[in-house]
Amino acid sequence: MxxxxxxxxxxxxxxxxxxxxxxxxxxxxxxxxxxxxSGCGKSTLLRMIAGLEDTTGxxxxxxxxxxxxxxxxxxxxxxxxxxxxxxxxxxxxxxxxLALKQAGASRSEITAATDRAAAMLELEPLMDxxxxxxxxxxxxxxxxxxAIVRRPxxxxxxxxxxxxxxxxxxxxxxxxxxxxxxxxxxxxYVTHDQIEAMTLAHRIVVMRQGRIEQVGSPMxxxxxxxxxxxxxxxxxxQ
Ligand code: ADP
Ligand code: MG
Numbered sequence: 001m002x003x004x005x006x007x008x009x010x011x012x013x014x015x016x017x018x019x020x021x022x023x024x025x026x027x028x029x030x031x032x033x034x035x036x037x038s039g040c041g042k043s044t045l046l047r048m049i050a051g052l053e054d055t056t057g058x059x060x061x062x063x064x065x066x067x068x069x070x071x072x073x074x075x076x077x078x079x080x081x082x083x084x085x086x087x088x089x090x091x092x093x094x095x096x097x098l099a100l101k102q103a104g105a106s107r108s109e110i111t112a113a114t115d116r117a118a119a120m121l122e123l124e125p126l127m128d129x130x131x132x133x134x135x136x137x138x139x140x141x142x143x144x145x146x147a148i149v150r151r152p153x154x155x156x157x158x159x160x161x162x163x164x165x166x167x168x169x170x171x172x173x174x175x176x177x178x179x180x181x182x183x184x185x186x187x188x189y190v191t192h193d194q195i196e197a198m199t200l201a202h203r204i205v206v207m208r209q210g211r212i213e214q215v216g217s218p219m220x221x222x223x224x225x226x227x228x229x230x231x232x233x234x235x236x237x238q
Pocket of ligand 2: 044158
């Protein structure tokens with residue numbers, strides 16, 4: 001569950017082609033990390049997978065089913081952004097439960113799901129607080145919790161830790177790795193942090209100017225980068 005396939009995916013903004021034909025299969029349960037310079041199309045690709053952006057060409061398949069025309073809420077995935085986008089007037093619990101409430105879940109279902117996510121993320125003492133009463137790291141954990149309660153088959157993370165200070169980045173990265181082990185859900189994770197990429201990824205996808213430059217395990221890319229561009233992104237001394 002949660003396998004993703006991209007077939008010849010392209011995206012134009014006006015006359016500019018920013019995604020130039022991406023083919024990729026992400027296996028169910030895989031942790032796949034995207035790296036590449038700013039502007040190469042990582043966020044656009046994630047937003048297309050999430051359904052927040054139309055595709056210009058190509059197919060996006062989730063568990064073998066074409067989802068290009070499916071509304072974001074029906075894709076059984078959840079996206080976590082760099083900025084947390086929590087509702088300021090809602091408590092942590094209500095922020096985390098909102099999507100379930102909108103989907104018509106009962107009160108007890110919502111409580112069970114939010115309690116479970118809170119336990120996973122050690123958010124229990126904070127459930128009645130408002131976002132303004134939380135630190136940046138706590139807010140990002142709430143955003144991750146909000147994703148978990150929906151039990152998505154696929155998580156999309158777009159540079160989720162880049163607004164956190166160094167110590168919190170490490171702690172939250174370890175937490176995300178643990179979540180992946182517990183949930184066994186497919187995760188696609190964009191970062192510009194080499195350590196995050198090397199430690200989290202089963203496979204790293206290196207993007208450049210709207211294309212995939214190379215895909216491989218961290219060690220494959222480290223030991224056999226296709227070129228100096230790839231080498232520059234995964235820290236090998238080439
Ligand atoms: P990344 O996340 O890798 O930094 P993006 O996916 O944000 O890159 O952007 C890829 C390219 O598409 C950039 O050149 C960016 O300026 C352009 N772009 C992104 N969103 C839009 C938009 N809504 N309208 C026009 N151009 C966009
Ligand atoms: Mg981006």
